[in-house]
Structure formats: C-alpha cells, structure tokens
Amino acid sequence: MKKYACVLFDLDHTLWDYEANAEETLRELFARFRMEERGVTSFRFFHETFRRVNLDLWDRYDRGLIGQDVIRTERFTRVFYDTGVDDVRAALEFSARYLEELPLKKSLLPHAREILDYLHPRYPMTIVTNGFDEIQTTKIQSAGIGHYFRQVVTSQRAGSKKPSRKIFEFALRQSGHTPETAVMIGDNLQTDIAGADAAGIDTIFYNPAQTPHQARVTHEITTLEELRRLL
Numbered sequence: 001m002k003k004y005a006c007v008l009f010d011l012d013h014t015l016w017d018y019e020a021n022a023e024e025t026l027r028e029l030f031a032r033f034r035m036e037e038r039g040v041t042s043f044r045f046f047h048e049t050f051r052r053v054n055l056d057l058w059d060r061y062d063r064g065l066i067g068q069d070v071i072r073t074e075r076f077t078r079v080f081y082d083t084g085v086d087d088v089r090a091a092l093e094f095s096a097r098y099l100e101e102l103p104l105k106k107s108l109l110p111h112a113r114e115i116l117d118y119l120h121p122r123y124p125m126t127i128v129t130n131g132f133d134e135i136q137t138t139k140i141q142s143a144g145i146g147h148y149f150r151q152v153v154t155s156q157r158a159g160s161k162k163p164s165r166k167i168f169e170f171a172l173r174q175s176g177h178t179p180e181t182a183v184m185i186g187d188n189l190q191t192d193i194a195g196a197d198a199a200g201i202d203t204i205f206y207n208p209a210q211t212p213h214q215a216r217v218t219h220e221i222t223t224l225e226e227l228r229r230l231l
C-alpha cells in the first residue's frame, strides 16, 4: 500500500451526515411553520420534494450553471410551490431558518469519529468542501471535529470549487504537500473523485450505497472503517 503524506476529506455525505441532519432540521421547521395547516399533510411528501429540488439545485451548482445565491433563494420557494403552498415570503423565511439551523446539527456518518481518531495522529488532514464558508465551518464545530483538521478549504476561500483542480492545488499549497503524496476521500464521483484525479491526486471513493460506476478510482470503500486497512 502506498504511503501518503496527507489526507484530504470531503465533508457533506462523507463525514457530516447531511441526510440525517437535513431531515431533522426540516422536521422541526415543518412543525414550527405549521405546514400541515398550510395544506401539506405529509412530512414525507415535503421531505421528498425537498430532496428532489435540493439535488437538482446542487447538481446545477456543481456544473457551474447557477451560483450559491440561487440555491438560497430558489430552494424553498420551489419546495413550497411544488407542495402547493403559495407564500413566497414564508418560503424565504423558512430558507433563512434552514440555513441557520442545519449547520448546528451534529450527526456524523457511521464510524466517522473513530476513523478520524485513528487517522489524526498519522496524517495531517484537510477538509476540501464546496459550500457556504460560514456554514461549513459551523457544521465542523457543531459536530466537534474541528480539532482533527489542520485546515478547512472551502470553495469560497480557494476562489474555485470542486471539481476544478485549482481548489485541490490551493489546499496542497497551503499545507505544503505535493499531489503525488496526497489522497482525497469523498462520496461524489464528479466533484471529489474526477476533480482530485485531474489534479494528480489519488482517490478513495466512499460509496456506501454501492452504486455501480465506470469512473477511475484508486480505491473504493463502502464504510469509513475500511480506511484503517488503506491508510
């Protein structure tokens, strides 16, 4: 097994359990905004609508078609519209509360903390993440994992976002490492894996759903625990 000098980690869906944290936040806001009284009788329908809209917006963001401001303004306006609630003002207020409260949630993916405990004394580690700067920092603090990382590189700080090789080059320049000595761990084949690969960095694809693919990956894992064997 190749010996690496540093480890780069994606945050959302790789360490921080975005799905669980988003559902918890939505459930609380669904009750607080009295969505049932507004005619949305099923939280499940509301949640599924959110997942569809959110996935679409993030996909368009990752492909450079829209900016983060569009995610902020459009996400819940569309969710409200698609669930039959005609109240743009409430949708924008819902969006503001969601952005404020989601990053305060603490759930991590299974084995995340144990594997960070294992890796921390062995490697300098960096988070490389697309997302709002202040939000990503708050998530890391809320989950209590900040001390494991030498640096957190957001797209905002780097001035470019994954899959651009520039954000990976920025992260390595900051930590004083070269691409050949680094490995990137992430759940997204496009942003994390293709991006790091283009920058000459080895990759570990975290694929808990075991989704079939044709992408070039250095290693693939289905649980974070497997990192113990690789690193």
Ligand SMILES: [Mg+2]
Binding pocket: 010, 011, 012, 013, 014, 186, 187, 188
């Ligand atoms: Mg991710």
